[in-house]
Amino acid sequence: EPEVTQTPSHQVTQMGQEVILRCVPISNHLYFYWYRQILGQKVEFLVSFYNNEISEKSEIFDDQFSVERPDGSNFTLKIRSTKLEDSAMYFCASTWGTAYNEQFFGPGTRLTVL
Amino acid sequence: AQSVTQLDSQVPVFEEAPVELRCNYSSSVSVYLFWYVQYPNQGLQLLLKYLSGSTLVESINGFEAEFNKSQTSFHLRKPSVHISDTAEYFCAVSARAITDKLIFGTGTRLQVFP
Structure with a gap:
C-alpha cells in the first residue's frame, strides 16, 4: 500500500541553524501539506x-x-533559523484532490532545537 | 473558520468496556469530519470519516461515529475496547472544499487497562 515517507525521523539542531525536513508524498497525489505538533x-x-x-x-x-x-517526488520544509519553540513533531500529508479531502500522513519528523 | 473541541483530554477505561470520545465542532460552512488515531511514536492514521449520506460511519476495527448536525457533534464510540486501542484520538474537520486544511481538536488519550 502506498504511503507517505519522511526523513529524518529525528533531527537535533542548535538554535539559529537551518534545517530541512523531507517528505515523499504518495506518487499520484497533487496536494501537499505540512502540520506540526508541539509535545x-x-x-x-x-x-x-x-x-x-x-x-x-x-x-x-x-x-x-x-x-x-x-x-517530482520530494516535498521539503525548510526552517531558516530555528528557535527553541520550533521543537515539535512535523507531519507531512498528501491527497489526490478528489471531491473529498482524505489526507494521508507520514510518520513525522521529531525536531529538537537546543 | 472552523474549530474543534474535544472535551476529554484523557479517558481511562477497562478492557471490554464501552467507550465514547466526544467531539464538537463549529463552522459557518458545511464540513467533512474525521477521526484520526495516533499510536505511541507513530504518525496519524485515518480511523473513519463522514463526508455525506448516512450519519453513522464505521471503521474496520469496531469504532463508529455519528454525525449530529443539530448538536454539531461527531462522537466516537466502541462497544468493547481492547488493550490495543490505547492511543491518542484526534477529531478533525475540513471545509467542504477540495484540499482544504484539516483543523484538529486537542486530542483524547484513551488508556485501556486490563
Whole structure:
C-alpha cells in the first residue's frame, strides 16, 4: 500500500541553524501539506502546496519557513533559523484532490532545537 | 473558520468496556469530519470519516461515529475496547472544499487497562 515517507525521523539542531525536513508524498497525489505538533498539544496546520506554489499558510508559517518541491517526488520544509519553540513533531500529508479531502500522513519528523 | 473541541483530554477505561470520545465542532460552512488515531511514536492514521449520506460511519476495527448536525457533534464510540486501542484520538474537520486544511481538536488519550 502506498504511503507517505519522511526523513529524518529525528533531527537535533542548535538554535539559529537551518534545517530541512523531507517528505515523499504518495506518487499520484497533487496536494501537499505540512502540520506540526508541539509535545502535548494539538496538531496544527502550517502550509498547503499545490501546482508548485503555496495554496494557504497559517500565521505560524512566517518568513523563517519555506516549502519546496524540488523534483517530482520530494516535498521539503525548510526552517531558516530555528528557535527553541520550533521543537515539535512535523507531519507531512498528501491527497489526490478528489471531491473529498482524505489526507494521508507520514510518520513525522521529531525536531529538537537546543 | 472552523474549530474543534474535544472535551476529554484523557479517558481511562477497562478492557471490554464501552467507550465514547466526544467531539464538537463549529463552522459557518458545511464540513467533512474525521477521526484520526495516533499510536505511541507513530504518525496519524485515518480511523473513519463522514463526508455525506448516512450519519453513522464505521471503521474496520469496531469504532463508529455519528454525525449530529443539530448538536454539531461527531462522537466516537466502541462497544468493547481492547488493550490495543490505547492511543491518542484526534477529531478533525475540513471545509467542504477540495484540499482544504484539516483543523484538529486537542486530542483524547484513551488508556485501556486490563
